[in-house]
Amino acid sequence: LFDRIRNDKDLRNNTLVLICSDNGPEQGAGSAGPFRGHKTHLYEGGIRSSLIAWGPGIVTRTNAVDTTSVFSAIDLVPTLLDITATKHPQDTTFDGESLASVFTGDGQSRTAPIFFRRPPDRDSYYGVDDLPDLAMRQGKWKLLCEYNGSSPELYDLDSDRGETTDVAAQHPNVAQGMTSAVVDWHQSMPQDNGATYRLKPKKKGRSR
Structure with a gap:
């Protein structure tokens, strides 16, 4: 596929290939490197995903690794619309931002916050008895807390990407503001039954 694109002038100049990974490794089936946690956790090891962008006529830097840009999957649609010079639908408001320079190799980060909510059945997982419910x-x-905003944890990812040192006590205004924002977002979203998931009876499977 790559050779086919490289050897065709038209394809070479107007093709962008994106390779995305799933988020976080399962415990024992992969490594999150320097990041804390595994799949289903809201720590960086559970939510980060790899993204590779390749396109000889679009990506201006070759063999470059961008470790600083903050980009979310919800940014893909507006970004790809702009890269392909496609008009944005007038009746649609995107949660994502257009970050085309991330793909060209020049780097850029979204300005809006990113909110996360853990899978509703994963409050206790991989040996952790009480995982944070929300993250921002x-x-x-990076802030993590419970559904009601209790037990906030705050990390400075510029200096502590492994989320080893909770600095909520040192930055109470930051922690309080982000906690309010993520709880408000959670309450504005459809219910995922996180708090009552385990109380529901299991569905019986059909016998064959």
């Missing part, structure tokens, strides 16, 4: 990333700050 804004700039260098």
Whole structure:
């Protein structure tokens, strides 16, 4: 496929190939490197995903690794619309931002926060008895807390990408503001039954 694109002038100049990974490794089936946690966790090891962009006529830097840009999957649609010079639908408002320079290799980060909510059946997982329910990333700050905003944890990802040192006590205004924002977002979303998931009876499977 790559040779086919390289050897065709038209394809070479107007093709972008994106390779995306799933988020976080299962415990024992992969490594999150320097990041904390595994799949289903809201720590960086559970939510980060790899993204590879390749296109000889579009990506201006070759063999470059961007470790600083903050980009979410919800940014894909507006970004690809702009890269392909496609008009945005007038009746649609995107949660994502257009970050075309991430793909060209020049780097850029979204300015809006990213909100996360853990899978509703994973409050206790991989040996952790009480995992945070909500998380929020804004700039260098990462906050995690319970559904009601209790037990906030705050990390500076610029200096502590492994989320080893909770600095909520040192930055109470940041922690309080982000906690309010992520709880408000959670309450604005459709219910995922996180708090009552385990109380529901299991469906009986059909016998064959």
